[in-house]
Structures are given as structure tokens and as C-alpha cells.
Amino acid sequence: MGAEQQVRADFVELYGAEPEGVWAAPGRVNLIGEHTDYNDGFVMPFALPHTATAAVSRRTDGRLRLHSADIEDGVAELRLDDLTPESDQAWTAYPAGVVWALRDAGHPVTGADIHLTSTVPSGAGLSSSAALEVVVALALNDLFALGLPRWQLARLCQRAENVYVGAPTGIMDQTASACCEAGHALFLDTRDLSQQQIPFDLAAEGMRLLVVDTQVKHAHSDGEYGKRRAGCEKGAALLGVDALRDIPYTGLDAALERLGDEEEVRRLVRHVVTEDQRVERVVSLLKSGETRAIGPVLVEGHASLRDDFRISCPELDLVVDTALAGGALGARMTGGGFGGSAIVLAEAADVDTITKAVEEAFAAAGFTAPRVFEAVPSAGARRLA
Secondary structure, three states, X not given: OOHHHHHHHHHHHHHOOOOOEEEEEEEEEEEEOOOOHHHOOEEEEEEEXXXXXXXXXXXXXXXXXXXEOOOOOOOEEEEHHHOOOOOOOOOOHHHHHHHHHHHHOOOOOOOEEEEEEEOOOOOOOXXXXXXXXXXXXXXXXXXXXXXXXXXXXXXHHHHXXXXXXXXXXXXXXXXXXXXXXXXEEEEEEOOOOOEEEEEOOOHHHOEEEEEEEOOOOOXXXXXXXXXXXXXXXXXXXXXXXXOHHHOOHHXXXXXXXXXXXXXXXXXXXXXXXXXXXXXXXXXXXXXOOOXXXXXXXXXXXXXXXXXXXXXXXHHHHHHHHHHHHOOOOEEEEEOOOOOOEEEEXXXXXXXXXXXXXXXXXXXXXXXXXXXXXXXXXXXXXXXXX
């Protein structure tokens, strides 16, 4: 039984009636552009084939019923009028937060029965939470005929995560889940939300992109992410700009000099400004057909995240170092950091050798065995039935 049929059958068993529809929204991998989104900068994610899938029906009685096939728990029942930011510490905060954000923005959502399941690895830096948010938002947008464009759904999902859940994430994850196209990476300007779909068909060029999930879990709301964000905002304030996006790469040295002995802020500023420039370089290389040349840019990005932003960990560094020693074209950590996943760009012929080398290196270091899979640029959120 496929995911669509399974989630539909489970919905009937839970709620006693057929759902009005089934929707899916993917997780994402960020090719380049890390911690730039909340600095009004550039990012370049693409959607994974792994999705959150939801069977949904409308209610008219002001109640929200939520169930997940992936959590050992019964159906959670909530009253819409009782939804309050940061009141829910469970997984239900993500779908409930979307309902709250839609209603808070004035959209007439009167209740819903929702059953969810997800194949996006949780805590792996692949946006499992954004996938949950976007699939619920898309379903409710369709069922209640709200007429909201994809970028606006992404904004509302970000608000749900920022305000309702209490995690200070940027706009990239939700936009990637809502707007990505198969066979493309999404070049997104997070200031004005302008988008370019950049062809990214590695298989056609004899390459693969691996995701290596280190199995080291991270949580954005644990404080370190928020600390980095606050440091970036402090840097922008000290430099007299709205956001670090406004510091040109050619003006970086002068900006760092002006920050004087603010060493931590200097490191954060240096990462964001150079990372924005790396995104632009990758876009240029892909547009000119020089896909293999993005490898060294990915490596530069990892060094910056490790040394300046200081959000890597021994497991992520081991993936990158081992993959590069094994002949990878490029590698870097991806996602929020402090665990999660790394990506490895490699020739197709080298994938097995690199995978084996990484697995052996983890075993030798006494780390939990990593999960390795191929990342194929896939479609964004969609209605399945």
C-alpha cells in the first residue's frame, strides 16, 4: 500500500469517514546558504523525495483533531479558541500553530480532522517541521478556498514556527517545501522572496549528492541557534544596516575593522557575508554548466560554519574530511548545525567507496552508524488526491 492509500485508510480508521483529500510536502536539503535567511540573504535549497503526508477533512465546530502515525499517542483534540503561542511543547504545536497563524491573519478556518505521517528524518536538519507545517497549510488553503499563493503560505508557516512554537527560524525551509520544483534548486532572495528555479540534474551529468545523517539530534529552540541570530542582529546594529545582507562582500574587511574587539560578532558577520557570496558563485557556476566546480565552494562553506559560526560537531567534520579524502568533489554540513546532516557531492562511480569510507570512519570513532541516502531534487508541496 502506498503512502497516500495508507494515510487515507488510517484516517478512516481514526475518524470514521473518508478524508476530503490527501496532501504531501517535502523536506529539503540546503545546497548552499546557511544561516543567511534570517539576515535577509540568499539561500539555495532543493526539495527531497521524503515528505510529510496528511489526510484532512474540514470541521465546522471550532475543534482541531490531530494524529500522527509516527508518534505513539492517541488523537489530540484542541479547541481553536484555546490555541495560544508557546502553550504546546509537543509535536502538535507545528500543525496547531499553522491553524493559529491562519486564523490570526483573518482566514476563516473553522476546524479540521488531520492524520499525518512523515518520511522526513526528524532532527536531521532536513526540515521535518517545515514539511509538517506546509502540508497542513496547503490542505487548509485548498479545503477552505483561501486562495493564498505558495509564498504567502510559507510566510504563515514561518510565523507559526516563530511565534506559536517559539523557534526563531528564517523563511527558507517553509519556502523550499512549498515552492521547489523537481530537477531544480531554488535560488531564493529572503528579503523580497523573489525566486529562480535553477536546473540541478546531477544524474544527467554523472554525479550524485549524498545526504549523511549523523544521527546526532539537534533542536532549534535549545538556545544556540537563537544566540547566533541575536549576534547577527547585534552586528547589523553596530554596523548601522538593516541586516547583514547590506554589507557588500567588497566591504567586508572595512566592516570587520569597524567591529573592533567584538570578536564573536566579527566571526558571525564574516560567515554571513561570505556565505551570501558563495550562494551567488554557485548560482553562476550552475547557470554556466560548471556543476563540478561548485564542490570547492561547498567545502569553503563548511569551513566557515565550523570556524566562524562554530556550529559543526565532530561527526559532521568527520563526514566532510572522510568524504573529501575519498575523492568527493565537495562536502559540507547542512541545516541549523550542532548535529544533523552533511551533504557530499561526488561522481556516481565514487559513491559506494565514499559511503563505505564514512561508515568505517564512524565505526572506528565509536560514533552511531550514520544514515546515508541520495538526495534527488524533487517536487514541492502538492495535492495527491
